[in-house]
Amino acid sequence: MDIDCDGTQGGPADDGRCGKSTDTQSQTSFKDVVASYKKGVSDLDAKIHPYVVFGNTGTKSGYTNFDPEQYGIEPLSVMAVVCGEKLVYGIWGDENGDDGDHPMVGEASISLATACFGQGVNGNSGHDEDDVLYIAFPGSDAVPGADGADWGAKSQADFASSIQSLGDKLIKRIGSTGNSTGDSEPDPTTQVPTSTSSAASYSEPAQACAWSGHCAGKCFRRIELCLSHFTTDD
Structure with missing residues (x-):
């Protein structure tokens, strides 16, 4: 940054x-x-x-x-x-x-x-x-x-x-209605870290999107999993 x-x-x-x-x-x-x-x-x-x-x-x-x-x-x-x-x-x-x-x-x-x-x-x-x-x-x-x-x-x-x-x-849009493409959401196998300082290890879904940073389609699920380990700064 x-x-x-x-x-x-x-x-x-x-x-x-x-x-x-x-x-x-x-x-x-x-x-x-x-x-x-x-x-x-x-x-x-x-x-x-x-x-x-x-x-x-x-x-x-x-x-x-x-x-x-x-x-x-x-x-x-x-x-x-x-x-x-x-x-x-x-x-x-x-x-x-x-x-x-x-x-x-x-x-x-x-x-x-x-x-x-x-x-x-x-x-x-x-x-x-x-x-x-x-x-x-x-x-x-x-x-x-x-x-x-x-x-x-x-x-x-x-x-x-x-x-x-x-x-x-x-x-709350992320993952709340599947994804923006209308396709069904993939079900990736995910190893969730035990703390925010740990590295998350994600196995790729069968049809992952081409660019892992693109917040659309089948990438929504991985972003949602990432966000679930963080809270907003009040």
């Missing part, structure tokens, strides 16, 4: 940890949408709003673009993040450009990273392990809109509390 400090600078929750970032930008991709809500803020604040950098755009030769909207994911929609042995909620709040060496998704605002891993993260030091799961939800009902979240919150805790109920509702 890399750290993102883009958006409003110098807000009430700025504790100086973003000062070490070398690539901070003063705006996010959906600044105009946030401003249109007319809630007293003109953009997201990485120190307050727990957002995920979940798309990338670029024109470099060989650069792979990923547009979540092609999969029905809408800007500023609620996302679930499994990290630091807990489940927290955030929003899709920014996109990555092609200024880096490689295309990537999964940066997190410093407030989201702090909720996951504590005060040790800063603008130039994130979380190195490959143990973070990001889950996005298609559909307009995943977007809290102007009145469904506390956009003018003064802290990450206040904003997170305002999207908690929507996040809880969305996460």
Whole structure:
């Protein structure tokens, strides 16, 4: 999990940890949408709003673009993040450009990273392990809109509390009605870990989806099993 400090600078929750970032930008991709809500803020604040950098755009030769909207994911929609042995909620709040060496998704605002891993993260030091799961939800009902979240919150805790109920509702989609393809759900043999610090071992179902990170179809069951070992961060 890399750290993102883009958006409003110098807000009430700025504790100086973003000062070490070398690539901070003063705006996010959906600044105009946030401003249109007319809630007293003109953009997201990485120190307050727990957002995920979940798309990338670029024109470099060989650069792979990923547009979540092609999969029905809408800007500023609620996302679930499994990290630091807990489940927290955030929003899709920014996109990555092609200024880096490689295309990537999964940066997190410093407030989201702090909720996951504590005060040790800063603008130039994130979380190195490959143990973070990001889950996005298609559909307009995943977007809290102007009145469904506390956009003018003064802290990450206040904003997170305002999207908690929507996040809880969305996460129940996983496995609750089988899957989005209409196929019957596979019955994989699963070895469940005894604690959240243990590694889970899953045997592949007979017809597993081609990409294990794709939250659709026959992958739903494995994500559900993973989430069953985590609780939301109150």
